[in-house]
Amino acid sequence: MSAAGQTAITGIGQTAYTKESGRTVMSLCAEASAQAIADAGLEPGDIDGLVSFTMDTNSDHDLQTALGLPMVRYTAKAPFGGEGAYATFQLAAAAIESGQANNVLIFRAFNERSESRFGQPSYNAGSMRGFHKSLGLVTPGQVYALWHKPFLDARGMTNEDLGLLVVQMRAWAANNPAAWFYGRPITLEDHQRSRWIVEPVLRLYDFCQETDGGVAFVVSRLDKARASGRPVVRVLGVQQCWPLGETMMYNYYKQDLVFPEDTVRVAEALWEQTGLSPAEIDVSTIYDNFSSSIPISYEGYGLCGRGEVGDAIRAGELGPGGSTPVNTNGGLIGEAYLHGLNNAAECVRQMRGTSPNQIAEAKIALCAGRQCGMVLARE
Amino acid sequence: MQAKRDQDFFWEGIDRGELLAQKCDACATLRHPPAARCAACGSDEWSAVPLSGEGRILAFIDSVHPSRRDENSRCVCLVDLPEGLRMVSSLIDPENAVNGAAVRFEIADYDGQMLPLIRTVEAGQ
Missing domain, CATH: 2.40.50 (OB fold (Dihydrolipoamide Acetyltransferase, E2P))
Incomplete structure (x- = not known):
């Protein structure tokens, strides 16, 4: 159990989110990073740690060179990304709380639409035989849909229920100028008219937005952040859980596919670390590479009772005016797919009071992924 | 010679018309997908056994x-x-x-x- 709570997110930065940046990935990474450093009121010389996750392809050294960081003393990578993206904040906290760094820069940038698309088939005829791709699981949408289907079946949820959820995500996005779907809300009918990509689970509008762009954060010592006179967003808790038998992508082999053990254990650890309960969460982001990812985590983090997520969605509880606002940026479905980290930036904005869909009086935010999660507090 | 992958026995079985899985020699636990070591007991000794299909x-x-x-x-x-x-x-x-x-x-x-x-x-x- 890590003892977080002594760090703050002092800076956030993001590039424009586009479908074709026309720039190198490192230039996106450096732009977002420089913005985050300036937003924190710091200089390049203040940054002494660099953290990302293993699926990011930007070299620490190239970023150091691009930003002119005089001395880096700490580097680390969390496994994969995506559902595990928020583990980066735990690595940053570990460095800061153990005195190995003072200000850690977290970064993620890619040309995920114009250069290397995750959604393109990773298998073709003649590839070496394997247990998944050879048998027809060639894109992430297919891989996740097959894993999520038993949960949806157990909850009696159909694609129409996911449609009601996407309508809520798109309502948030419609009011967020940075979102791909800014000004473009949809109805359930629109959703149900979008074409099947993975029948009977996911239609086109259930997918996240392939994006070119970058996002970055500065994590700092809490005492220094408080002394700076700038807005303080405290990292109250951040946890990872990787139970034996759960896997990142092809999560098919544990006995009970309905019970999200990793998510439930992350949530338990967070409540223990922060002394909070799900009822005290004012606003959340939930990793939504696909719409079907949200119900599992929503229930796993206890934002509703076991088995109640379908009712919560049908009652509009996750959208504007709902009791548990989720992905007020529009999420990865409505805003952009920065591999999860743009959802963390939205949590920071909510705690600063600067979200385009600001939740009044919001003081506690949950940034949720499947294998990691973070709780932020406004000071 | 290149070392075999943990899953090669499975595809060699398929090419012979057999559906196989790994069975731990020490504790008899079956496993799939293939792995280098038994997560139940730690043994790295195993045999390929036919499944019922x-x-x-x-x-x-x-x-x-x-x-x-x-x-x-x-x-x-x-x-x-x-x-x-x-x-x-x-x-x-x-x-x-x-x-x-x-x-x-x-x-x-x-x-x-x-x-x-x-x-x-x-x-x-």
Whole structure:
């Protein structure tokens, strides 16, 4: 159990989110990073740690060179990304709380639409035989849909229920100028008219937005952040859980596919670390590479009772005016797919009071992924 | 000579017409997908044992290859085996896909490769 709570997110930065940046990935990474450093009121010389996750392809050294960081003393990578993206904040906290760094820069940038698309088939005829791709699981949408289907079946949820959820995500996005779907809300009918990509689970509008762009954060010592006179967003808790038998992508082999053990254990650890309960969460982001990812985590983090997520969605509880606002940026479905980290930036904005869909009086935010999660507090 | 991958025995079995899984020599725990070591007892000694070839569909999706959309889709299934293992397979007769359906593995050619596919078994058969 890590003892977080002594760090703050002092800076956030993001590039424009586009479908074709026309720039190198490192230039996106450096732009977002420089913005985050300036937003924190710091200089390049203040940054002494660099953290990302293993699926990011930007070299620490190239970023150091691009930003002119005089001395880096700490580097680390969390496994994969995506559902595990928020583990980066735990690595940053570990460095800061153990005195190995003072200000850690977290970064993620890619040309995920114009250069290397995750959604393109990773298998073709003649590839070496394997247990998944050879048998027809060639894109992430297919891989996740097959894993999520038993949960949806157990909850009696159909694609129409996911449609009601996407309508809520798109309502948030419609009011967020940075979102791909800014000004473009949809109805359930629109959703149900979008074409099947993975029948009977996911239609086109259930997918996240392939994006070119970058996002970055500065994590700092809490005492220094408080002394700076700038807005303080405290990292109250951040946890990872990787139970034996759960896997990142092809999560098919544990006995009970309905019970999200990793998510439930992350949530338990967070409540223990922060002394909070799900009822005290004012606003959340939930990793939504696909719409079907949200119900599992929503229930796993206890934002509703076991088995109640379908009712919560049908009652509009996750959208504007709902009791548990989720992905007020529009999420990865409505805003952009920065591999999860743009959802963390939205949590920071909510705690600063600067979200385009600001939740009044919001003081506690949950940034949720499947294998990691973070709780932020406004000071 | 290149070292064998942990899963090579499985595909060698498929090429002989056999559906195999690893069984731990020390504690007899079956495992799939293949792994270098038994997670239950830590032994790295194992043998390949034949499976019954029976199973039941736990869940299924329709899979369309995104850049070959004009080709037939595949019905990809999670299959629970009576041995307590689970496998991913694709159904030869997708019109019969239903959760809980009894299936039998059928090693057959798909796209020039021999694969462990499944076909539903009619009730009483």
